[in-house]
Amino acid sequence: xxxxxxxxxxxxxxxxxxxxxxxxxFYLKQSGGGAFDIxxxxxxxxxxxxxxxxxxxxxxxxxxxxxxxxPTMPSIPDELKPAVGKFIAPKALFxxxxxxxATLATGILVxxxxxxxLSAYTLGATxxxxxxxxxxxxxxxxxxxxxxxxxWFVIWxxxxxxxxxxxxxxxxxxxxxxxxxxxxxxxxMLSVPMLAAMSMSQTMFG
Ligand code: HEM
Numbered sequence: 001x002x003x004x005x006x007x008x009x010x011x012x013x014x015x016x017x018x019x020x021x022x023x024x025x026f027y028l029k030q031s032g033g034g035a036f037d038i039x040x041x042x043x044x045x046x047x048x049x050x051x052x053x054x055x056x057x058x059x060x061x062x063x064x065x066x067x068x069x070x071p072t073m074p075s076i077p078d079e080l081k082p083a084v085g086k087f088i089a090p091k092a093l094f095x096x097x098x099x100x101x102a103t104l105a106t107g108i109l110v111x112x113x114x115x116x117x118l119s120a121y122t123l124g125a126t127x128x129x130x131x132x133x134x135x136x137x138x139x140x141x142x143x144x145x146x147x148x149x150x151x152w153f154v155i156w157x158x159x160x161x162x163x164x165x166x167x168x169x170x171x172x173x174x175x176x177x178x179x180x181x182x183x184x185x186x187x188x189m190l191s192v193p194m195l196a197a198m199s200m201s202q203t204m205f206g
Contacts, residue, residue, distance in 0.1 A: 023041060023045075044113045047113055050106045051107050051110050054102035054103040054106055058151075059191055059195075061095060061099065062188060063188070066184060066185065066188045086163070089159070097155075100148050100151040100152065103148070111137070116134045120135075121138060123138040123139065133204070136201055137198075137201045139193075139197055140194050140196070140197025140198045143197065154179065154180070155187075158180035161176035162176045
């Protein structure tokens with residue numbers, strides 16, 4: 001087991017196999033009674049699962065930046081700072097931006113599979129605001145989509161300058177780092193109402 005767990009790829013594969021075993025076991029147990037809809041499980045259920053997995057990867061790294069890396073940087077001795085900037089941050093930013101992309105894609109697919117993609121993204125306008133649940137999840141989807149935009153079009157381009165991954169004048173670096181930090185803070189703030197909409201939608205509106 002130790003050998004398996006020391007390899008990250010194998011660890012993730014085992015996690016997925018355990019999840020699939022869980023789904024299959026409950027399918028076999030429940031399918032006779034008809035209480036388990038395998039089509040729904042494979043479509044909406046699996047999409048939700050992948051959506052929450054990628055969302056955790058994205059927001060987990062957002063919180064790592066805001067609660068751990070950014071506040072700790074000033075107290076790291078100057079000679080050790082490049083280790084963070086050159087090795088840890090680029091890797092974290094890779095998973096951060098692609099997890100944001102996967103979360104957006106799976107979120108759109110969940111909304112589409114539930115049949116309310118357009119009404120949610122128009123905040124219920126296409127149905128004369130008759131379905132409050134669609135407006136509610138639509139607000140969450142817009143908050144998350146704005147956060148995704150910030151990641152790809154503000155945070156990542158400015159982090160590339162701040163970390164020296166692209167050519168830029170020396171005086172541009174602190175400005176880019178501050179802008180990336182402020183938008184990262186904005187996303188941390190927006191993540192709270194965004195997650196309220198995501199996670200309460202089912203409970204409040206079914
Ligand atoms: C990027 C754009 C996003 C879109 C378009 C989107 C879309 C959706 C949709 C349509 C649902 C189903 C709501 C329902 O009818 O119950 C949902 C649920 C959910 N989303 Fe998102 N989402 C996004 C981002 C995020 C992020 C960043 C997270 C962070 C973890 C997240 C976490 C969740 C959770 C936990 C649920 C509840 C799953 C459940 O109750 O089964 N979403 N999302």
